[in-house]
Amino acid sequence: MPINAGIEFQKAERKYAESSTNQEKLIALNEMLRTAPKHKSSQVLLSDIKGKIAKYKELLKKEKQSKKGSSKFSIKKDGSATIVIVGTTNSGKSTLLKKLTNKNVEIASYPFTTKKPEIAALDYKGIKLQVIEIPAIVKYFYKTQNGPTFLSIIRTSDLIILTYKNDNERKMLLDELEGIKVKTIEYKIQENIKDLIWKNLGLIKIYTKSPGKEKEYPPVAMKKNSTVKNLAEKIHKDFVKKFRFARIWGKSIKFNGSPVSLSHILEDDDIVELHLK
Ligand SMILES: Nc1nc2c(ncn2[C@@H]2O[C@H](COP(=O)(O)OP(=O)(O)OP(=O)(O)O)[C@@H](O)[C@H]2O)c(=O)[nH]1
Ligand SMILES: [Mg+2]
Incomplete structure (x- = not known):
């Protein structure tokens, strides 16, 4: 925060932090440049803002170019969530992708082995997730x-x-990803990476069942705090209309098998039995 920064500057700075598109970032940065204090001690701040303006102009230009011709790297989203492996060269990105998905990617000790995004699928307890290695x-x-x-x-x-080999690389990565608001975890070899990914996606697994039968496999992936109504909508468009009640087994209920209404909030690994009209 610069000395004597006015309220307008602070507003622009917040707009910058909260915006997610290149266009919005650029507008907010120009606003910051206009309202920043212009004295000797703000030189560093001004040149930082100018550097970011140049960066977002470039990104916007490329974004417009790639919208014209279809990009040769266009990726179709698949699965309940997309996870990207991002890191410096030789930091083990391909090794991690292989470990997660069993995809036979090229792993080598020379730098910049991976030249295009490598896409693979990860099965987490029946939920399909898309995993992409981004070139270094x-x-x-x-x-x-x-x-x-x-x-x-x-x-x-x-x-x-995020994968990297040392603190300098980590700092460089964070600089290059500045302004990207996606949740980020850092990979350390000893962690149980699959569980860590799941924990950080903000999703829950919900099993459905029919009366008198076992739970069905695979489970359904839902956002945290989803309700029985959200689940019913996801399974069939008519289910909310036909809904009578549901029985739940799992963490969201005190007594297993108790009946609940549409507004009941589900938890990870709940089993839901829908009773319809
Ligand atoms: N000791 C050790 N070596 C590793 C580990 N993970 C990967 N390596 C080695 O590091 C080298 C690079 O691994 P890759 O998985 O190809 O790394 P990358 O980040 O995909 O590299 P590029 O695609 O070339 O940028 C290979 O020789 C791997 O065998 C690890 O956890 N420990
Ligand atoms: Mg690689």
């Missing part, structure tokens, strides 16, 4: 040929796994 991040990534395209894949993902 380098300094001034947005200026590289495919940097803006890769950054937009990262920006539209649900979770980033």
Whole structure:
């Protein structure tokens, strides 16, 4: 925060932090430049803002270019969530992708082995998740040929796994990803990475069952705090209209098998039996 920054500047700064598109960021940055205090001690701030303006102009230009011709790296979203593996070269991105998905990707000790996004599917207890390895991040990534395209894949993902070899690389990565608001976890070899991914996606697994039968597999992925109504809508468009009550087994209920209404909030691993008219 600069000395004597006015309220207008603070507003613009907040707008910058909260905006998610390149266009909005650019507008907010120009606003910051206009309202920033202009004295000797704000030189660093001003040049930082100007640097970011140049960056977002470049990103916007590339974004417009890639909208014209269809990008050669266009990726179709698949599964209940998309996870991107983002890191420096030789930081084990492909090794991690293989460990998560069993996809036979090229793993090698020379740098920049992976040149295009590698896409694979991860099965987490029956829920399908899309995992993408992004080619290695380098300094001034947005200026590289495919940097803006890769950054937009990262920006539209649900979770980033950051891989790096040392603190300098970590700092560089965080600088290059500045402004991207996707939840980020850092991968350390000893962690149970699949459970860690699931915990950070903000999703729950819900099983359905019919009366007198076992729970059905695979489960359904839902956002945290979803209700029985959300589940019913997801299964069939008529189910909410036909709904009488539901029975629940699991963490969201005190007595297993108790009946609940549409507004009941579900928890991870709940089993739901819908009773319809
Ligand atoms: N000791 C050790 N070596 C690893 C580990 N993970 C990967 N490696 C090695 O590091 C080298 C690079 O691994 P990759 O998985 O290809 O790394 P990457 O980040 O995909 O690299 P690029 O695609 O080339 O940017 C390979 O020789 C791997 O065998 C690890 O956890 N421990
Ligand atoms: Mg690789």
